[in-house]
Amino acid sequence: MVAKNYYFVEGFVETSAGRVTRVATKLAWPDFFGKLRARLGLRRDSYLVSPGLYCVGQPDHQSPVLVTANYKLTFDALRSQLGGLDAWILVLDTFGVNVWCAAGKKNFSTRELVRRIELCGLSEIVSHRRLILPQLGAPGVAAHQVKKESGFEVKWGPIRAADLKKYLADGLQATPVMREVTFSLSERMVLVPVELTILLKPSFYVLALVLLLSGIGPDFFSVSRAWGRGSAAFGAYGLGVLAGAGLVPLLLPWIPGRQFFLKGIEMGVLVVTGAFLLWGKMIGSGLESLALISFVIAVSSYTAMNFTGATPFTSLSGVEKEMRQGLPVQIAALVVAIVGWLASPFF
Amino acid sequence: MKNFRYMAGVAILKLEADKCIGCGACETVCPHRVWKVEGRQAVIVDYDGCMECGACATNCPVAAITVNPDDGCGCAAYIIQKWLKGEGSEACCGSNCC
């Protein structure tokens, strides 16, 4: 697998436990291409590097050992911050998932770490007994357990690879800022394309269903009505997605309220208002407009609520609680939308 | 993260204070700065900041901390599957969560 991705390999370092691959600390164009693809949510599952030991620079038996996951984006984020350093990189098998999510699912784990230390013969390669792990690996790795089972002491490094150099220079001391997760505009922005990609497949079903329901009328079914009303309804769906999966992530801290389903409703109302101002009129009858507005709001509320899975501050207990309130509202809005939409051709 | 607050009073996070040996692991690993160790004793200083990631509980050497043990990701699609099919049977939405 390494051979396939040979472009980031710079050479090899001979150790008493065999050859270790030395990787580049500058990213090349395939890395950027891969990053772009992964950020779009395409073939993210198979974007990985082989687990095992790598290095940057010319490390020796005293060099630090940095532990990471085998998601290629994570690996790249780490090595691109290590220019000018001599260090070992121990890549755990997390099935191509980033450190935090893998730690949550217990793949970035005490067991995998202890096993990987042995498989790589790490204790023959370094004379010290210290590992630097990203702090976000802590849900899966119990430092005291690792010490007991492998003899290696776990040092919790900073959350972001960008802080690693300073952390190393300061004698493995992290500032409080390095230890706290952030969720800046740019961090939220990169998540939007993935949110949209996830919705691609369900959207085809929605489209099919919407066309079917839109064609029903007094004369049973009409293709031209399916087409005309169907595109209006699918447009409403698009507005809902725009509000819930686009505006909510981007404007998150500024939207009033704490619950995501409410934020979704708010943004749904905003895009509906915007659409009316833009077109300056209702679409079809009052009943049809009511149905479309309900549809926008059901979709924006649900897609916003689903975004909780991508944020670094929502607790599972909190999400379950908000869903018990949000889902009934969304279902009610959807029922109003469907009933109104089906009924309107008969009036 | 003080500019991002989720719902108050919902997190399942408990400390058995008499077990604590004040090692400081919880304060180090928490990504939301929920803990503070003062005079060999951990205290929860920002309960509502907790996102139930489990880092503190995993790393407490004396198992003094309890966090919601469900390690699923917090997206709606996952929770609906869990509700419909029961605990343990849910598949997450791939690596797309988080």
Ligand code: SF4
């Ligand atoms: S579960 Fe995570 S967020 Fe909550 S207190 Fe523990 S380490 Fe902090």
Ligand code: SF4
């Ligand atoms: S990790 Fe456990 S023992 Fe250590 S300070 Fe926190 S609560 Fe106390």
